[in-house]
Amino acid sequence: MGNAFFVGACWRGRARCASSCARSSRAATTTRSRREQRGLRFEARVEGDALLWSPYGEEIAARSDGAYRHEPLWYRNFVYDEERERGLDHVEDLASPGEFSWELRKGSAHLLLGRGSESFQQLREREGERRKGLPTPLDRAADAYIVRRGRGETIVAGYPWFTDWGRDTFIALRGLGLAAGRKGRRAGSSGSGARRLRGNAPQSLPDAGDQPEFNSVDASLWFVVAAAPYVASEPEVGAAVQAILEGYRRGTRHGIRMDGDGLLACGEPGVQLTWMDAKVGDWVVTPRTGKPVEVQALWLNALAVGGAAWRDDLARGLDSFEARFWNGSHLRDVVDPAEESFRPNQILAVGGLPLPLLTGERARQIVDAVEERLLTPLGLRSLSPDDPSYVGRYRGGVRERDGAYHQGTAWPWLLGPFVEAWVRVRGSTARVKAEARKRFL
Template sequence: MTTIAGPIGSEHLQDEWLEADGFGGFASGTVGMPRTRRYHALLLAATRPPAGRIVLVNGIEAWVDMNGKRYALTTQCYVPDLNVPDIADRLLGFTTEPWPTWRIALGAFAGMSADMNAEVSAEVFVAKATGETVLRWRLQCSASAASATNGTNGTNGGSDRELPCGVTLHVRPLLSGRDYHALHHENGAFNFTADLDGACVRWRPYGDLPAIRAASNGSYAHAPDWYRNFCYAVERERGLEFTEDLAAPGIFSFDLSACDAVMILSAEGVSRAQAFDTSDAFAHAQRLEYVERTRRAAFASRLHRSADAYVVAREGGRTIVAGFPWFTDWGRDTFIAMRGLLLACGRYDEAQAILLQWSATLSEGMLPNRFPDYGDTPEYNSVDASLWFVVAVHDYLAVQHASDATRRCLQQAVDAILAGYSRGTRFAIGADQDGLLRAGVPGVQLTWMDAKIGDWVVTPRIGKPVEIQALWINALRIASNWNAQWQAPARRAARAFVERFVDPASGALFDVIDVDHVSGTFDRAIRPNQIFAVGGLPYQIVDGAIARAVVEQVRVHLLTPMGLRTLAPSDPAYRPYYAGGPRERDGAYHQGTVWPWLLGPFVEAWLRVEAPDAAARAAAWERFVAPLDAHLDCAGLDHISEIADANAPHRPAGAPFQAWSLGERLRIDALLAARD
């Protein structure tokens, strides 16, 4: 886990933490504490898991009264760029072990044996069993620098610690009640009414949304007010609306000298919390802490623990969220990510459940690319989601976990996909006369390079994209293991691939042939998609000199410490930075921007063309994996970002927590652990 020893430098203040609840909801924020995104919140719940996400508690304002002085424990950012109060110089440290925890300096006080320094430990975690967000504050102390020099040791917790008396903690929740993509503004419809039940306070800001429950071991004083003009810097950088007003219904107060302070936030009717004695929130928090600490300790590694965040509930089963904070479950992402997140981690039951659930959505040989946030009609607009499903089925069946009935069901789904693609389906997807797979119509983005701005498809790739052929040939070969009808099509497509895709100028592969369905045309843009003909899939499509040329071209032009660029810097369409408003960002999304998930296919391809022995695996780790792992301690802490700038220093961008980025990183571990 990430640990930042204090004082926390400015380079870490914008780093983000994530606490997922297993149903699509989550809590998240920054190390420095100001919310920089509309998605940063302490209670963000999925009302229709994993979708229907709403923000209920955006944050808190917390402070301590000690020695007649007020010490802030949180920072808010207001328009234009005011951090009020700015406590960065009092942040003594931060860690994500076992969950986000800050150490915040208060000041000196007169101890029994020496001058002491007081500090507060502030923690937040989401209890996955219940979906509740637990906040906890603990008063701690240590010897001052002068006392330490004189040999006097302070205490740091424990029953005999010397603590200042009369330290009062105050916490003011900041509420909204909005869709997680939206922003909230002062309005007369907000209901500030507070209902008290023992140690619980209940608010229902808007009648059509779940009520908010806050259980604590403190006292509550109703004091409704509005806090206006919060500034979300990242939203502004993204060219989006970036200001918000939040409602503050009242203040909780705690005697921090006497006991740790706890607050438990939940969404009524959404969380899975069992009824508990509302007079003892502290005991309930302790139970949640024990369960959650035990659960986290059981994971094999930091990466395994982070992987668990993406595996969530969907009605009737399980699914994989493509990323946080704004993605739900996408077909393509699910099947790519599960190879590392689930299969490489031995989570076979969940992989089986997801594959079976998605197989039930087959239509005309296609699986959905995504389910919308609202409504139940899936979107069938991907040529490769179904083919990645076949690859995931192959990997799952290879571990010999499936029952005979499950195996037959999944094999039938694969056969249905290949039959649908062979006879032709939506968007001109179908097997062509040469045995390769054509796809695409104007105005629709079908491959993973799917950026679209209005009617502009940035990388249309209509025709026969190279990675689609690698997936198609793999799917045919996979299915031919149990159905002989696919053997001849597999051989024919593989033969046509070698005959038609090799670029005589470089020895590597074209990105697309038969561009716009015009026979004999080709696109020789240097992109990473050709790597799938060598690595990233069960069956290698090219070998020998061609495979080496592919790996070398990708290494020279596209490899970075964060993954592979999506376009060579020499290309006139290359965009070095992912920045600006939506149009500028989407225009750069696949025009140079680096994608970490592509490092998995590259490492596998590199190992396949090198001698795949222990020395080669060690070299692959040192050259390709170790630089990426440095990213685990920045941006989305303990996770891997969606993308990064194409040019150095390859600033992380996009979603800070991305499923297939982490999934492929875990799959690399499995590749490097292979026996000679």
């Protein structure tokens, strides 16, 4: 069975209990609300122990130990209060083909919706076997983001409506794959990504018939870092890495190119290329045109993965990086032109990537400054609170929320690089790691 939804209930009281469900349905994979459609088919048919519908042509099967009453109807003008507060489409019509009901004198009720012919027991047993390989709640939660795409696998950027995005997929790949002990499965994800590359990784990974979007400077570089363990053993991955590095050195979309100082320049008006990519209409909230600090950390790490052919470029870039970005107490967020906003991106020059660009006292100063000005219990702030552009609340309509997205909002994904940097500058001893675990986790 592909996608499936299972509900089980158990009644432990002495009195009888009645229950009903399955009164409405919607497509939860879209950000757009739907209105009543005449083409939707409510007709149901029985096949063996299954009740089958084909509302939009694709068949849905239900198996239940309850009673079904066929009573098609539309729930019109259903309002989503949270979406209304966010300034989004918030009114929808919901279709219901009928109602399942149970009298729980036998103590339990089951409903299985999906595709295929598996029974409750078969599905439960298969899910039990799957979970044996996921020993902790965190493992099980992480596994929910790994999904099939065609013949391979990919990583979903977020639920409920994000699909797979290049940057998010490759950032998560090392944690969901290597750190979780799934190297074999994740090799398939890297190979699947490699087949999509032509010297530049897309930020939006398209479904069949759609065009990819390449508004990212760092997705390709995150791919190289994530693919490093497979370069020697998988020729396709190694070739993709070399193609990316060659493309960036030569120059590619949106002004992405290696400059004479060995650093990576990027950007053009109206295009957001880094992970701080909020855009409302024509307003790019944090354009960061020039040479963003974390892009340099990724670029120089990618050159290290590239091997001997890139050794001279790597050495030149490392020399330039410290000279260009160090401002006396921490790192600039962007150079050429210089941007002095104090942001968390600099932490990737010390932690979160295999090759740290700074060590010693300067690295310690960076970590201490980030801890003092940006650290929260839930992540690193995207902008220092003492900046005039700081927005301390993520709320309001689309423009207000996107305007706050990278202007103060705290991001949990940056905690990993921060903690690794914190441990590195203290010597990476067992005692330091234990202290970090107690303090931050």
